Amino acid sequence: MLGILGTPDLGQRSTLGYMGGAKMEDKATRDARRNANIKDTYIHTTAMPWINFSEGIDIKVLRASQETGTWAALFRCAKGSSFARHEHLGAGEYLMLSGKMEVRGGVERGGITAYPGDYGYEPNGVIHDSTCFVEDSEFFFINFGPIKFIDADDNIVMVLDWQTIRDIGAKAQAQQAAAD
Amino acid sequence: MLGILGTPDLGQRSTLGYMGGAKMEDKATRDARRNANIKDTYIHTTAMPWINFSEGIDIKVLRASQETGTWAALFRCAKGSSFARHEHLGAGEYLMLSGKMEVRGGVERGGITAYPGDYGYEPNGVIHDSTCFVEDSEFFFINFGPIKFIDADDNIVMVLDWQTIRDIGAKAQAQQAAAD
Amino acid sequence: MLGILGTPDLGQRSTLGYMGGAKMEDKATRDARRNANIKDTYIHTTAMPWINFSEGIDIKVLRASQETGTWAALFRCAKGSSFARHEHLGAGEYLMLSGKMEVRGGVERGGITAYPGDYGYEPNGVIHDSTCFVEDSEFFFINFGPIKFIDADDNIVMVLDWQTIRDIGAKAQAQQAAAD
Amino acid sequence: MLGILGTPDLGQRSTLGYMGGAKMEDKATRDARRNANIKDTYIHTTAMPWINFSEGIDIKVLRASQETGTWAALFRCAKGSSFARHEHLGAGEYLMLSGKMEVRGGVERGGITAYPGDYGYEPNGVIHDSTCFVEDSEFFFINFGPIKFIDADDNIVMVLDWQTIRDIGAKAQAQQAAAD
DSSP: OOOOOOSOOHHHHHHTTSSGGGGGSOHHHHHHHHHTTOOOEEEOGGGSOOEEEETTEEEEEEEEOTTTOEEEEEEEEOTTOEEOSEEESSOEEEEEEEEEEEETTOGGGTSEEEOTTOEEEEOTTOEESOEEEEEEEEEEEEEESOEEEEOTTOOEEEEEOHHHHHHHHHHHHHHHHHHO | OOOOOOSOOHHHHHHTTSSGGGGGSOHHHHHHHHHTTOOOEEEOGGGSOOEEEETTEEEEEEEEOTTTOEEEEEEEEOTTOEEOSEEESSOEEEEEEESOEEETTOGGGTSEEEOTTOEEEEOTTOEESOEEESSOEEEEEEEESOEEEEOTTOOEEEEEOHHHHHHHHHHHHHHHHHHO | OOOOOOSOOHHHHHHTTSSGGGGGSOHHHHHHHHHTTOOOEEEOGGGSOOEEEETTEEEEEEEEOTTTOEEEEEEEEOTTOEEOSEEESSOEEEEEEESOEEETTOGGGTSEEEOTTOEEEEOTTOEESOEEESSOEEEEEEEESOEEEEOTTOOEEEEEOHHHHHHHHHHHHHHHHHHO | OOOOOOSOOHHHHHHTTSSGGGGGSOHHHHHHHHHTTOOOEEEOGGGSOOEEEETTEEEEEEEEOTTTOEEEEEEEEOTTOEEOSEEESSOEEEEEEESOEEETTOGGGTSEEEOTTOEEEEOTTOEESOEEESSOEEEEEEEESOEEEEOTTOOEEEEEOHHHHHHHHHHHHHHHHHHO
């Protein structure tokens, strides 16, 4: 009959140096070693140029992950601009920073009207027929996957994914490099 | 020898009503049917009460997902407050809204100093010895999993996960209900 | 000057009943309460019917998540069958259970040939021109998002997502119900 | 009044070379270029050594992702072995390959008994008091985050995460290199 402790053996992990080195290093040295390949990133967004995304809408790309397809961005949308009909192939989250956004027709037509400070979660699979900006607006947005733009008959117009977003980000970097 | 088309059969999906119904419904009816079980959520955050999180730090819980462990929140941190030493067991993303935050000692000690409008990505596994607020600050934060608080010798003090966050959110809802 | 403990207050969480009830319940009662809304699921896959997916390829749907778009399935592929040209809009992982699969032309043409017991990870964004089965094969597959089928000029033929998979799963359940 | 097309501008993406190059390359060249930094991985698992995980339980590490904390492995569990009490801080999925596993006491005590071919999904947050192997067993397992081992009073014994798993995988690679 075997033992049933069932918890991974601490001794084994010490051999791997996972915890064993803790006593021989001070905290700062230990943290620096463990964080060496896990760097936090930081973007001073006000120093980035806006890149045109679609008519009346500009974007600053903050992150585009190859591994997960997740991307983060700031959007600046002129009064009267809108995103065309689309289906989320991955949930999205936003925080309104300024302006006024109407999702699914706005609150007066059964949808949502978002003001500065408002938070929204747009689940995977939701269809947004039109998202309109009735004032100049800015918002922070994270999307966990692609967005499928579709026409009125649900035919696919294009699929926007992390590669499209990454390429827009590269364009901004090239602009900045050329300006320096 | 079998055919090698290899694309899922469109006829089969029509039988399932996945696309077959499109011709018989107008767009609004079709969208309403498809969005019926996939509702976007929306929070007017200025109407929520702040809940105390730790000394000098308050939180508004926006989302806590059982399925993925991801949670989203607004944090309000008084000048002089800080988060204790922790390791991310899931990446975090933030957007600074006001104030000034020093991560890993701030920029003068090799870390990061974040100002309003700044964006950060804190990768899974990173250790933050101390995150300090040198001015009254607010930021939006999404974390893709738990945060493990540890002492100077890396012993676990507590694991903060979606359940902790969900319970704080429930406390806010109870406060609002009692006030009505 | 505020304190800088920075760890969420344990007393507060006790008030929420998160840990406070532990002393008053035995372990089994406590676990049952905490697991009440978090049920593990289990499928005896040999009792499920195979559903046709494409020519020569059958599927058993094990899971399709609305929240994340992740889906899990067993595939049974007849000798000579293949998946058409596609791009992964989400990583995939597989474990070969029987047979022989050639990815990107197989090992003799610079690709991969998978045998029983082999594991593969297909990253988000990878393009697979053709995946062929040179023997009757079965494999277990998890995909973290949609798959975009494309033609030789990269035009989109269809996007296979969790909703397509869920509908195939519903078809299997209807078949089983009708048979009972 | 601005236009309201709202779909990302195709011309812009052509400038980025995202689609514009398609006409000038043949399909194989194009795929090779686009897959260059997105390589699928493949493991012939029968050639890997088993590494001891805990008493009576061995593991082959297939993947451990720093970015998401997800890891994949094969487990080989001797008759009478078990995993100690734990809480999932990330969902897990398994496919039984051989043997017999009893989760939460097995089916006779309200839990689950898994046989070869069976699939299970263990949601984030679920507590498993004991998972026992009543026969020599093997299963394939993917976990989307850490596992928190706890004692009978719910005190944390250890947190098993992608770093622990990665270190075990490195140990296997070192063993193989030494044997060559």
